[in-house]
Amino acid sequence: MRKRRIPGVVAAAALAAAALGTGAPAARAADGGTAGAAEGVRTLTGTAGGVPFLADVPEHWNGTLLLWSHAYEQGGGAPPPEDADPAHPEVRTWLLDHGYALAGSSYPYAPFATREAADGQLALLDWFREHVGAPRSTVAWGRSLGGQLTAVLAERHPRRFAGALPMCGEVAGAVAGANAQLDMAFALGALLWPDADVRTARIADPAANLDRALGLLRTAYRSGPQGRARIALAAALADVPGWADSLAPAPADPDEEVLGQVLATLYQNGSFLWGPGRAELERLVGGNPSWNAGVDYAAQLDRSGRRAAVDEAYRRAGLDLDADLGTLAAAPRVSPDPGAVLRLAAQASVTGRVAVPTVTLHSTGDVTAPVENERRYGDLAAVQGRSGLLRQLYTARGNHCFFTGAEELTALRVLLDRVATGSWGPSDAASLNAAAAGFGPGYDAMTSYYQDGVRDVAPAFEEYRPGPFPRSPLPLPLP
Secondary structure, eight states: OOOOOOOHHHHHHHHHHHHHOSSOOOEEOTTSSEEEEETTEEEEEEEETTEEEEEEEETTOOSEEEEEEOOOOTTOSOOOOOSSOTTOHHHHHHHHHTTOEEEEEOOOOOSSOOHHHHHHHHHHHHHHHHHTOOOSEEEEEEETHHHHHHHHHHHHOGGGOSEEEEESOOTTOHHHHHHHHHHHHHHHHHHHOTTSSOOSSSOSSHHHHHHHHHHHHHHHHHTOHHHHHHHHHHHHHTTOOSOOOTTSOOOOSHHHHHHHHHHHIIIIIHHHHHSHHHHHHHHHHTSOOOOOTTOOHHHHHHHOTTHHHHHHHHHHHTOOHHHHHHHHHHSOOOOOOHHHHHHHHHHHOOOOOOOSOEEEEEEEEOSSSOTHHHHHHHHHHHHTTOGGGEEEEEEEEESSSOOOHHHHHHHHHHHHHHHHHSSOOOOSHHHHHHHHHTTOTTSOEEOOSSSSSOEEOOOOBOOOOOOOOSSOOOOOOOO
């Protein structure tokens, strides 16, 4: 049944144990941690700026440090330190074998790139410089929440980094992402359970609120074509696709797409729409940072890449789409707490002011951070005149952050070559797929939430240009 990759916390602990070995005496590190050796690699642990970290330094370090920013995992708390992608141990091994030093800190899980997370990563860079040595170049990279944090770090601290690789991140920025989530939750409530006690903001009991919403979502899906059509409309307003299975092809039928949208909401996105993830966001910024006052949902649907699927779903259901858009237009809107919006923007806004060579990697079927995030990021970079520093790469695959080790290493090498040479090499899909295939067996494994086992898959880079981010920028409605 539902099966996912090794969680980051488990993988990081396993990597640390493997690096330290068993039975070997450990030496004290300069910051009060431990230093171990395994196959010529020094593994350093400790705290920097009060935040635990882990760093691996190969015996023949090439002078480049890769700073890893980890993803969000539901459940909260601070994960064990991570120094490289925990989903792909072969990536860590390849990088160490090729002389790259790795480091990462264990900032607490949070639903956006918090100031504390950024400060912890910067403190780790200071520690590394003092206790290991000054890197010739430092590259930031990370995935999901860590992808957003990578973009924030590179924009705001360009002197600290030679390049950046944000993968599958909300690079449209945390305010835009929270608004998109609100749009989907708002539309589901207004169309499917307008009288139910389900809140989209200022949630008093997030666990109970989430249980009610997911139960109503299941009921709506099982009710037949009319419920499914309205789910399709709500998901389209946030451009959430239905490609929930990383090992399956893209859904070819609106009914299949709605099933994928429901599965993604049940298992991955619901917490941020109605539950603890949403409540934690509001706690951290001191109020509700999202609003839909002034939003024209008919125009937003026209911008959505899912419009055709919605039209077909409504045709099959015999529903009047204009009538439902009228229902959304008449429904009471959600107002923000302006201070919360400003605090969220101050910590995790992304402006497109790309200041160092940056490569992004995103799957076209991402159900949690829709690929249209990349369009917003690219458009912002163009407005700032920074497009020449940006390369955006795409894989034709579903779900959130499901890349092979070969695909991640290929994207990283595109960036590292640009940092080393000062010019971009080939980044067309054919060249990227050939490069990824060159890593050979052991780098092409893929798992799935929905299928058992592991399957070897071919590289899936493709030429792609996302549609516009669905929620157009709106001025903050001030009282």
